[in-house]
Amino acid sequence: MPELKALKGWTRARWQFAAVMAVVSALAIGLPTDVIPNPVFGRQGTPVEPWAVPVLVITAVLSGLLFATYMRAGDADETDANESLDRPSRFGSLGGLLSFFAVGCPICNKVVVVALGTSGALTWFAPVQPYLGVLALGLLAWALRVRLRGEVACPVVAR
Numbered sequence: 001m002p003e004l005k006a007l008k009g010w011t012r013a014r015w016q017f018a019a020v021m022a023v024v025s026a027l028a029i030g031l032p033t034d035v036i037p038n039p040v041f042g043r044q045g046t047p048v049e050p051w052a053v054p055v056l057v058i059t060a061v062l063s064g065l066l067f068a069t070y071m072r073a074g075d076a077d078e079t080d081a082n083e084s085l086d087r088p089s090r091f092g093s094l095g096g097l098l099s100f101f102a103v104g105c106p107i108c109n110k111v112v113v114v115a116l117g118t119s120g121a122l123t124w125f126a127p128v129q130p131y132l133g134v135l136a137l138g139l140l141a142w143a144l145r146v147r148l149r150g151e152v153a154c155p156v157v158a159r
Helices: 002-008 011-028 052-068 087-103 108-152
Strands: none
Touching: 002 011, 011 052, 011 087, 052 087, 052 108, 087 108
C-alpha cells in the first residue's frame, strides 16, 4: 500500500508534528462541544452521546496525520502552482467541520436552532449527528489517503 510506504518515510519531527496537531484538533473540537468537560462551555442538559468520544478521537488522529502531510520534507523546496485547487485540503476541512457538528450538542448549535427550533434540533438534527460523524471520518480518511498517495507518486527530493 502506497499510504503505508509514505508513512514509513516520515521523519521523527513529522510524527511529532502530527501528534501535536492531533491534540490541537481534539481540543479545538472537544472543548467548545463539551465532549472534553471544561468550565467554559456546557451542553444545556443534553448528555454526550456514547459514539461522540470515538468520533472525536478518530477525528483528532486523522486530522493530525493530515496536517503533517502539509509539513515540508527536509530542505525540499515545495511550490505548488495549484495550491488553491487542493481538493484533499478542502475535503479535510469539511470533514473537521462536520465532526464538530456531529459531536456537538444539538440545541447548543445556534445555526441549527435558528433553522429548526429547539424541538427540531432534538427531533431532526440529533438523529442525523452519528451519520455526520461517519461522513466526517470518511472525508478525513479520503483526504489523508490522497495526500499520502501523492507523497509516494510525486515525491519531492531534498537538495
